[in-house]
Amino acid sequence: MRTERVITVVGCHAGGEVGNVVVGGVLPPPGETVFERMLALEADDSLRRLLLREPRGSVATHANLIVPTARPDCAAGYVIMEPTEYPAMSGSNTICVATVLLETGMVEMREPETLLRLEAPAGVVEVRATCKDGKCESVELTNVPCFAAQLGASLDVEGIGTITVDVAFGGMWYAIADARELGFELDPSEARELCDVGELIRLAARAQLPCVHPENDQIAGVSIVQIAEPWQGVDTVSKNAVVIAPGRLDRSATGTGLSARMAALHARGEMRVGDAMTHASVLGTTFDGRILSETTVADVPAIVPAIRGSAWITGVTQVMVDPTDPFPEGYLLSDTWPGRDIQD
Numbered sequence: 001m002r003t004e005r006v007i008t009v010v011g012c013h014a015g016g017e018v019g020n021v022v023v024g025g026v027l028p029p030p031g032e033t034v035f036e037r038m039l040a041l042e043a044d045d046s047l048r049r050l051l052l053r054e055p056r057g058s059v060a061t062h063a064n065l066i067v068p069t070a071r072p073d074c075a076a077g078y079v080i081m082e083p084t085e086y087p088a089m090s091g092s093n094t095i096c097v098a099t100v101l102l103e104t105g106m107v108e109m110r111e112p113e114t115l116l117r118l119e120a121p122a123g124v125v126e127v128r129a130t131c132k133d134g135k136c137e138s139v140e141l142t143n144v145p146c147f148a149a150q151l152g153a154s155l156d157v158e159g160i161g162t163i164t165v166d167v168a169f170g171g172m173w174y175a176i177a178d179a180r181e182l183g184f185e186l187d188p189s190e191a192r193e194l195c196d197v198g199e200l201i202r203l204a205a206r207a208q209l210p211c212v213h214p215e216n217d218q219i220a221g222v223s224i225v226q227i228a229e230p231w232q233g234v235d236t237v238s239k240n241a242v243v244i245a246p247g248r249l250d251r252s253a254t255g256t257g258l259s260a261r262m263a264a265l266h267a268r269g270e271m272r273v274g275d276a277m278t279h280a281s282v283l284g285t286t287f288d289g290r291i292l293s294e295t296t297v298a299d300v301p302a303i304v305p306a307i308r309g310s311a312w313i314t315g316v317t318q319v320m321v322d323p324t325d326p327f328p329e330g331y332l333l334s335d336t337w338p339g340r341d342i343q344d
Contacts, residue, residue, distance in 0.1 A: 015252030053330025089171025091255010170260030198243025
């Protein structure tokens, strides 16, 4: 067996969404902050290609690189790598990262509850983990401030017509569409059609509804679409489907999506501080959300949400690259990597 490198990856999923965690074999990218480290990793992009593209990965896989943090109040930093981008924040990936750090002993687990802070590219995330018998049973994370940018915006979508969406920041920029308006029941049998429609909405939103984070102009543009059933009210369960580029369904209830939804509902006056709701995915897995407080982001009204979910470790893998392998950074084929804007 010959290999040019060995990367140790702990397999993990939160609510069905794969969020593997890289714990060894990769030198930290340069940068003073985790956001700067993310930009350095993105500029090279070879690690993401290696881990997420076939034959070592798939379109339904995320990977998170544990990196040092310069913040004395944080236990670790992490960079999130998704199929087509480096998001500043992800709820399911954060839940996976916290679970792996605690269950592998990289961060000391305290029972019945472990409190820690992690530095994501978007900023500091506070984590409250419920732990028992060496298992991280659930993770509640305090997300970065989230806010609505546009409510009830008109959007012309190719092949569909004019629809109404909300644009909100939940750690990523979302376009939130009404499942009922689009004719969806949010059943697993609709997964492929949901993805096709979601990608059309994403492309339209990126072109017609520009959005820029007021404190970081490099976090810009709708990158993800939520197709949600009408809100069912405080303390109830609402179904949603989140479509991730290049056109595949998030298996989890999506933490940033729940945060964006609560931000939009708060902007409408339908949720207040202290209110809670639950999002269910098409698979039926759930994340719980609640509004902790109100704040502002560069004078934009915002909320601080908390998201709670669970993750499970699935194994430990050593990823290798044979020097004669013709695909050292993997490949893409449109049968499993749909979408019109896939780039090499």
